Amino acid sequence: MRAYRLEVNGDKIEIAAPEHWTLLEVLRYKLGLTGTKQGCDKGDCGACTVLVDGEPELACLLLPGAVEGKKILTIEGLAPAHRCRGGEGADPIQESFDEAGALQCGFCQPGVMLSARALLNREPHPSCEQIADSLSGNLCRCTGYKQIYDAVEAAADKEAELKTQGAD
Amino acid sequence: MEYPTTVEDAVALLAKHGDRAMFLAGGTDLLPNMKHGLFEPEVVIGLGAIEDMKGIRKDKDGSLHIGAMTSLTEVARSQLITEAAPALAQAASVVAGPQIRNMGTLGGNVMLDTRCQWYNQSHFWRKSLGYCLKKDGTVCHVIEGGKKCVAAASNDTAPALMTLAAELHFLSPSGEVALPIEELWKADGTWNKNVGPDALLVSVHLPALSGPHGGAYLKLRERNAIDFPQLGIAARLGFAEDGSIFEAAVAATALGPRPILLQSTTKLLAGTTPGESNFEEALLELCAKAHKQLSPLANIPGDETYRKRMVPIFLKRALVLAAQP
Structure with missing residues (x-):
């Protein structure tokens, strides 16, 4: 031990x-x-x-x-970290995955969402290529990735919107 | 587990424990191999707490110093490296996937163990088939009657560093050694290096190059992430003031036990100018020569005939990319 x-x-x-x-x-x-x-x-x-x-x-x-x-x-710390930063509810990435139906069995999802979180922290407006590249180390055997990429794009938009609202 | 904070302590610890110990850099190859029962160290000496082994800097003479524990992500993103050594930045950027590049280090990739389909398997798998030359056995499953292990060098950064004439700085119990990377390798898949396992790779040095030059690294693999190379080709071209080539270097990995620096590339390409017919002709001749010389073995994923056919194609693509400085 x-x-x-x-x-x-x-x-x-x-x-x-x-x-x-x-x-x-x-x-x-x-x-x-x-x-x-x-x-x-x-x-x-x-x-x-x-x-x-x-x-x-x-x-x-x-x-x-x-x-x-x-x-x-x-993954258990993702929503609490979002709330510690002053946000409400779950992390926008989690919300977007829910809305986009970016999962099926869900086994890869915690890892995918954390890779996406790191990407959006570094690059708030990633291109589709950057998203694919950042998630290339996370295998998903169900979705074919399309909904996952859509969810990350939607999360980026959502965060940009939240930031604008915060600035108002 | 030991976590020394200086290179001297790390080397002394390994000397103390001898064959029972191994260095742990990023752990992205060591841990899977330990889980497969391929490495069985009783003591693991983690290098993550040695600050001296991290970071990239440009020295006064224009050469680059890269700590062996610098992550592959940092090497891939470093402006110093993308400008001075594009082939190395490209090679680092295509090793495995993003998570492994965050953990894995340049030193770890240089010192990577060779790979073989008959070796990188679970203990159960290997025991069922019968052990091989590289680990616990006396037969080679790749070459019938083979007495020498042919497991393949699979490091992406090695060929890039070879085209850049990198110098490797080791510390071993007998002192410091500086070795041109070309002299590191030997054609023995069991241990394809000319330094012992007790030598610690501390840093990698890239000499300053005169005049403008371009470089590229291309990797053949099944998926665009995660996979080891089925073939990797690095190229570097140095240009004279008039835009003609004055020096050229090409190296390949994932063929056999050692990465290979192609001979007489400068002789063939020097004096030619990209965009002119003399460059195209020299390129064709070099590709034909490489196709003859470089023969992948059937011991890593990917059909070897296909991999061989890809040699001239990848070589041409790499040189064309390197010709756009």
Whole structure:
């Protein structure tokens, strides 16, 4: 066992886990944050994507010791983070995915939405090519991606609108 | 797990634990390989806390210094690199997918283990078939009766760095070593490097190049993300004042155990000018020569006949791109 000091979704946590466990296993089986999915477990599918200091990384290939001192955001923290920034309800990305029907089985969705969040933080008005490129590490076997890209575009529009309203 | 904060401590720790230990850079290849039982270190020495190994800077002589722990995303987006070494920025930008480029490092990609369809499999899979030369076994499933492992070099950045004549700085228990990247490789898939596993790649140096030059890296793969290369070709062209080529370099990866720098490219292309017929003729001759010389093996995804046919096509495309500085 090894003790880790992690910051997950804004909470500072001290937790012990077997030394060979990945961050994914700690999130799912110690912290109960099962929104982060265990897909291929070897870095191909992107289902375990979390944000580490704002950038998408794969929890299945991260050792928890390597992310001590960094801010980890999982899907469970996405809506609370949005509200901490003064927003209401869920993150606009989540709202847009809902409206666009950008999911079927939903297994890839947490990872996709976090990759999209990182993109919109960096590039508030992404082109279709930028969206496709940013989501290229997240495999979806149901939707064919079209509705996902539409949802990200809609989320960008929604955020631009919210910003304008905030400025008024 | 150990997390040293200096390169000296990292090297000393590995020397202390010997064969039982391995360095961990981004972990995007080490962890899958550990899960497959291919690497079985008892001690993993994480390099993420060594600040000296991160970042890109331009030195006074115009050369670029890239810390081995600089992420592939940073290499791909760095203005210094996109301007001075476009082939490297392009190569870094097409390694795997965005998440892996955020985690994976330039040093890790250079030091990447070779790959083979008979090797990069779960322990159950390998045990069922019978182990191979690269791990635990005595037979090669690729070449009947083969006594030498032919697992393929699959690093995208290696050919780009070879066209840029990069110099690699290692620290090992016996001291510092600076090695031209061309001298790093040997044609042995088990371990395709001329430095031992106890040497730590600390930084990559790109010498300043005289005059304008262009570069490109093209990668053949099934999907436009995530996949390792089925073929990777990097090209660099240096131009004289009149727009003619005065030097040229071409390197390829994902053929066999080592990335290959094509010989006599400068001899063929020097003096020709892109846009003129002499360039077109030299290009055709070079492509024909490369097609003859470069033979992909049947041990990574992608039909080897198709991959071989793509050699001249990708080479031509890469050189045409490199000709637009």
